[in-house]
Amino acid sequence: MRDDTYLFVSDLHLDAALPAAVTQFLDFLQGPALKAQGLYILGDLFEAWVGDDDPEPCRGRVCEALKAYTAAGRLGFVVRGNRDFLFGAGFEARTGFALLPDPVLVEIGAFRAFVSHGDVLCIDDHPYQELRSVVRNPRWQRRFLALPLQTRRALADKARAGSKAHTGRQANTLMDVNPTAVTQAFLATGTRLMVHGHTHRPGIQMLDIQGEPARRIVLGDWYEQGSCLRVDGSGAYELLTLPRG
Numbered sequence: 001m002r003d004d005t006y007l008f009v010s011d012l013h014l015d016a017a018l019p020a021a022v023t024q025f026l027d028f029l030q031g032p033a034l035k036a037q038g039l040y041i042l043g044d045l046f047e048a049w050v051g052d053d054d055p056e057p058c059r060g061r062v063c064e065a066l067k068a069y070t071a072a073g074r075l076g077f078v079v080r081g082n083r084d085f086l087f088g089a090g091f092e093a094r095t096g097f098a099l100l101p102d103p104v105l106v107e108i109g110a111f112r113a114f115v116s117h118g119d120v121l122c123i124d125d126h127p128y129q130e131l132r133s134v135v136r137n138p139r140w141q142r143r144f145l146a147l148p149l150q151t152r153r154a155l156a157d158k159a160r161a162g163s164k165a166h167t168g169r170q171a172n173t174l175m176d177v178n179p180t181a182v183t184q185a186f187l188a189t190g191t192r193l194m195v196h197g198h199t200h201r202p203g204i205q206m207l208d209i210q211g212e213p214a215r216r217i218v219l220g221d222w223y224e225q226g227s228c229l230r231v232d233g234s235g236a237y238e239l240l241t242l243p244r245g
């Protein structure tokens with residue numbers, strides 16, 4: 001049985017070290033997500049992704065479950081996050097999920113939204129934005145992906161440790177979206193609705209964009225519980241917390 005809804009999730013940070021989140025997501029794929037038309041994953045599905053050829057079993061199980069989901073006739077879309085920015089054609093082939101550009105416009109009935117992982121809006125975090133411009137460079141990515149798997153894993157572990165230290169040092173406001181970047185995104189796309197993750201601060205923010213009401217929907221992470229936006233065919237939506245059973 002399928003209804004007319006689409007679901008949006010982000011920041012699952014799936015990793016063998018946090019099996020409860022993996023189990024919850026696998027159950028989610030076979031439960032609520034299977035009842036929907038399709039699923040949008042807005043980045044940081046995995047804690048790390050060092051290449052589409054990585055045979056690590058936990059990530060492999062998740063990819064197989066995504067493949068089963070699309071094989072059942074559901075639609076799957078993925079936006080790259082800052083942890084899994086190396087998703088490529090191999091990931092699409094393994095899962096049947098289609099990679100989307102970031103940002104991307106998504107329309108479901110009256111729901112017309114600017115959709116992004118969200119890190120592009122965090123322009124006050126200068127060291128992070130510098131790092132982002134390096135690692136998103138296709139030439140840097142080709143060189144990295146040519147390294148042996150073990151080297152890539154070791155470098156990714158080092159990068160994660162560096163990122164943790166950086167997040168710990170930075171002031172809280174610098175890690176959030178920049179209000180001007182948000183306004184510009186609304187104006188540039190003509191949308192009055194935005195959906196993103198990355199900041200791990202779930203909620204719906206009401207804004208005024210040139211006299212018109214706008215809303216910024218922020219998806220939560222899956223460290224302690226699930227978080228999901230449900231949009232039905234008319235465009236009505238609801239931000240849900242998914243308790244961990």
Ligand code: MN
Nearest residue numbers: 044081082198
């Ligand atoms: Mn992120």
